[in-house]
Amino acid sequence: MRDILKEIWATTRKNKLRTALTGFAVAWGIFMIIFLLGAGNGLINAQKLSSERFLDNSMIIGSGQTSKAYDGLKEGRNISLNTTDMEITSRSFNKHIDNVGAQADKEGQTVSLENNYFSGSLAGVYPNDIQINKKELLHGRFINDTDIRQQRKSLVISDENARELMPHNTTALVGRYVAVNNIAFRVVGIYKQDKSSMWSYSYMPFTTFSTIYNKGNKVENIVFSFHGLNTEKENEDFETQYRARINNNHRAAPDDESAIWIWNRFTSNMQMNKGISIIQTALWIIGLFTLLSGIVGVSNIMLITVKERTREFGIRKAIGARPLSILRLIIAESIIITTIFGFTGMVLGIASNMYMDATIGHTKVNSGLFEATMFYNPTVGLDICIEAMAVIVLAGTLAGLIPARKAARIRPIEALRAE
Structure with missing residues (x-):
């Protein structure tokens, strides 16, 4: 060798x-x-x-506009999701759906503590929002079921907004009362701001949000996690059945894909x-x-x-x-x-x-x-x-x-x- x-x-x-x-x-x-x-x-x-940043097996449902005439009604009608749609989602599709929640938001709101304040967007959410949109909680807690039932004035804000209100000790902000458009809210949690998002939201119970802003039974988006839908075909079949059921609640054609929109994060992934x-x-x-x-x-x-x-x-x-x-x-x-x-x-x-x-x-x-x-x-x-x-x-x-x-x-x- x-x-x-x-x-x-x-x-x-x-x-x-x-x-x-x-x-x-x-x-x-x-x-x-x-x-x-x-x-x-x-x-x-x-x-x-x-x-x-999002839970894979989750969906967001939003309002749309009909593209077909149906049941004696013309096309072009605006559809508004409501609490009945949430009940249908939870009751009729409980074989696959875990937790059902809703979202609504309002921009240009002011939150203040003494002489310090910040302006941003408020969002009314359910407890499942923290899992579905994967927020990292730094201090305190998120919105819970008791907040929803009792319509508590609880608030969860981002760490960046917390520094605006209390620059030197943001941890001490948990438990303090702040003014949200002159209404007293108790800060119950601080989460880490996701810098990839354009908006910095402050979160309150959906029921509280709905009452303050007179939303009645309307919801902007329905959000839920699901299980047992493992293939693209199973997800397509589920979406077809779900769309037909929700459309029926609004007298829209069962196959009208414009009446509501569905963001299925599982199929997107x-x-x-x-x-x-x-x-x-x-x-x-x-x-x-x-x-x-x-x-x-x-x-x-x-x-x-x-x-x-x-x-x-x-x-x-x-x-x-x-x-x-x-x-x-x-x-x-x-x-x-x-x-x-x-x-x-x-x-x-x-x-x-x-x-x-x-x-x-x-x-x-x-x-x-x-x-x-x-x-x-x-x-x-x-x-x-x-x-x-x-x-x-x-x-x-x-x-x-x-x-x-x-x-x-x-x-x-x-x-x-x-x-």
Whole structure:
């Protein structure tokens, strides 16, 4: 083995440029597949991070406008959801639905404490809002069932708004009374503001909101979590049945998709995952074609090596060298070249991903109103890097096998005649 290594080293030194170009093709192939996958993962992880702000198995139902004439009524009627729709949702679909709630909001409201104040949006919600929209509670509690039943004047505000009211000790704000448009509310909790949202909401019990702002039995949105709907077909069937039932309550055509709108976060995530899968496949295809260029380079260098050393191999066989020794020499050269340069490309690819992660790995776009994560954690698992390395070494071995077999089979007399 030692003699083989010395011979390979001598051949490499003799053909420096050719070996360097071949090695560059191998290293570039490994580097590009790791770099592309890392960059793609950065974009994909940013999308996943955004979708994690909501509960996957949840739906939001909103009011719309009829697009069909039905039951003697013209199209173009505005539909307003109400508490009866909530009861239908809870009673008729309890096989799949867990918790039913509602949302309503009002912009431009002022919350004050002594001389400090802030202006923002108020939202009336049910207790399930904290799970469905995944709010991180920092202090105190969220709206609960007792708040809903007793129409308590309870308020949950964001940490940023809490600092506006009590800059030096926001924790002490929990339990204090603040004025919401001159109505006293007790702050019961503080949540972490999601900077990816344009709006900073203060939350109160939906029943309290409805009474103060004279909403009657109207609701803006119905929200609920669900279970047992695991496929796209099951979700489509559920939405069709649900839409027909709610539309019937408002004398709208059962198949009128404009009367109410349904945001199914489960199917939205399924569609997003399909898009992610397509992106990942495209990145792999591009990377593998780049890797293929390295494999072709190794194959070419082996073919040229065999052609240039034909006379040498003929002399070896003439003085008693076995075909297996020639085969082993060429295969060993192919493996060593692909391994060394492949490892170099892998290290450079990992280093480039680490650099991306350190510099732009948590890139956010700040519009002044909200922040959006555009690039997050652009890295590739070590297992992927090792697999890519194994592929190039195996492919390099196979690429060297064809010319190696040709060299091993050549007859000495034919080799000596070669120029």
